[in-house]
Amino acid sequence: MAPKSLFKSLLISAAFTSTLGQTGLAPKAYLSLPLGAIRATGWLQDQLIVQTNGLAGHEHEFYNYVSQTDWMGGSSYYSSLEEAGSYWFNAMVPNGILANNTAIIQRTQQFLDYVLQHQDSTGWLGPEVNTTKPRYLWGRYPFMFGAIQMVEYNPALTDEVVTALHKFVSLANTMLHNGQGVEAWTQTRWEDFVMTLQWLYDFHPNNNQALLLDTMEQLKYTGVPWELVFESQYFPTTATENLRNPLGYVLSWHGVNMAEGLKALPATYRFTHNQTDLDRASQGWDLLFQYHGRPSGIYAADEYLAGLEAARGTELCLVVVSVTAIVLFKLPYILKLNEKGNYVFVVIGDPKYVDRVERIAYNALPATLTGDFWSRQYLQQQNQIAAKNMSPNPFPNDGPYSNVFGLEPNYP
Ligand SMILES: *[C@@H]1O[C@H](CO)[C@@H](O)[C@H](O)[C@H]1NC(C)=O
Ligand SMILES: *[C@@H]1O[C@H](CO)[C@@H](O)[C@H](O)[C@H]1NC(C)=O
Numbered sequence: 001m002a003p004k005s006l007f008k009s010l011l012i013s014a015a016f017t018s019t020l021g022q023t024g025l026a027p028k029a030y031l032s033l034p035l036g037a038i039r040a041t042g043w044l045q046d047q048l049i050v051q052t053n054g055l056a057g058h059e060h061e062f063y064n065y066v067s068q069t070d071w072m073g074g075s076s077y078y079s080s081l082e083e084a085g086s087y088w089f090n091a092m093v094p095n096g097i098l099a100n101n102t103a104i105i106q107r108t109q110q111f112l113d114y115v116l117q118h119q120d121s122t123g124w125l126g127p128e129v130n131t132t133k134p135r136y137l138w139g140r141y142p143f144m145f146g147a148i149q150m151v152e153y154n155p156a157l158t159d160e161v162v163t164a165l166h167k168f169v170s171l172a173n174t175m176l177h178n179g180q181g182v183e184a185w186t187q188t189r190w191e192d193f194v195m196t197l198q199w200l201y202d203f204h205p206n207n208n209q210a211l212l213l214d215t216m217e218q219l220k221y222t223g224v225p226w227e228l229v230f231e232s233q234y235f236p237t238t239a240t241e242n243l244r245n246p247l248g249y250v251l252s253w254h255g256v257n258m259a260e261g262l263k264a265l266p267a268t269y270r271f272t273h274n275q276t277d278l279d280r281a282s283q284g285w286d287l288l289f290q291y292h293g294r295p296s297g298i299y300a301a302d303e304y305l306a307g308l309e310a311a312r313g314t315e316l317c318l319v320v321v322s323v324t325a326i327v328l329f330k331l332p333y334i335l336k337l338n339e340k341g342n343y344v345f346v347v348i349g350d351p352k353y354v355d356r357v358e359r360i361a362y363n364a365l366p367a368t369l370t371g372d373f374w375s376r377q378y379l380q381q382q383n384q385i386a387a388k389n390m391s392p393n394p395f396p397n398d399g400p401y402s403n404v405f406g407l408e409p410n411y412p
């Protein structure tokens with residue numbers, strides 16, 4: 001529970017955001033609470049502590065994708081998987097703060113400092129500083145989410161982070177206009193950058209509204225057109241390995257990307273003002289569950305959409321990203337004063353999304369992790385009683401060890 005005064009200031013800032021929205025970007029329909037405004041209790045707090053004591057809270061101590069020698073030691077702090085450190089950061093910022101874990105808080109602060117101090121003179125952030133590696137935008141997006149959360153929790157960081165982000169946006173805008181920075185994966189994940197641009201627009205526009213809006217539009221028009229991917233005439237109603245993607249974007253049928261795509265349409269609605277975007281997002285959720293759904297609340301995609309056959313798999317990444325997408329865009333809540341004078345959250349979204357998110361949180365997620373959160377599967381299957389080398393391998397695009405628990409079965 002947060003102090004009442006905090007909620008009062010949040011409600012005031014919501015009204016302020018609406019006024020800003022009149023100038024170009026539609027106001028956010030609902031305000032998100034800043035990191036630290038509420039803290040978990042009960043079961044959720046217990047899970048957070050298990051996670052902190054498990055792999056997530058310790059991998060920076062030894063795992064080369066996110067360990068000190070790798071991202072502090074040279075220009076290549078994200079290692080060969082350039083998004084790995086960025087994803088770690090986005091997750092561990094809230095984990096450290098909500099679990100009040102000093103080691104993790106210090107670690108994420110070091111990560112932020114390192115990235116900002118190594119921003120190059122053009123504005124670029126990330127491992128391609130001073131290398132000849134091609135620059136792709138996507139690996140930076142989760143880093144920006146983590147940085148935003150740090151600012152929300154600690155406003156003293158605002159100037160440093162906001163200045164670096166604006167500098168990066170200016171470079172990214174030029175790159176997008178020149179046809180640079182976008183490869184097949186970036187084309188599917190553009191919405192994450194749009195959300196960061198909207199945060200800047202809402203809270204720290206620094207007279208850059210036109211550039212921010214133009215960058216949002218550039219990202220949308222160089223990216224996968226999710227409003228078409230989720231149109232029923234193009235949507236795959238069976239496992240996809242033998243289908244031709246009619247829109248030509250092969251990675252748009254990748255399960256994790258589809259969960260990302262479901263964040264895209266509500267985010268773009270703020271500048272397209274097109275109701276079809278919202279309708280297609282809702283329709284997309286229904287199509288996914290109708291043709292690829294699972295009783296555990298998730299849908300099947302062992303890389304690409306996998307139909308209803310129970311032996312087919314679902315990636316842990318998909319479980320996590322789809323929960324985020326539902327919570328962010330389908331479960332708006334309001335704060336209400338109850339009869340005892342306390343603020344309580346009331347979810348006002350469609351109950352079918354409450355059901356989905358509960359099924360995922362209580363079934364699909366715990367099923368694919370060991371109880372101590374030290375080990376995980378790459379793919380889960382419904383009613384599969386054996387985690388083992390699968391022969392024959394039921395997964396067309398993943399290895400036969402994908403359902404085995406470990407540090408990095410099939411993929412880091
Ligand atoms: C976090 O832990 C520190 C001590 O390590 C303590 O002083 C502080 O009150 C704690 N904060 C919260 C919000 O629990
Ligand atoms: C990039 O290389 C130049 C020349 O060696 C150096 O001066 C600069 O500090 C480097 N920039 C970063 C961010 O490492």
Ligand SMILES: *[C@@H]1O[C@H](CO)[C@@H](O)[C@H](O)[C@H]1NC(C)=O
Binds near residue numbers: 227228274275276277
């Ligand atoms: C809204 O989006 C749909 C789907 O892309 C498109 O067909 C329609 O023309 C758009 N409407 C407007 C007013 O732009």
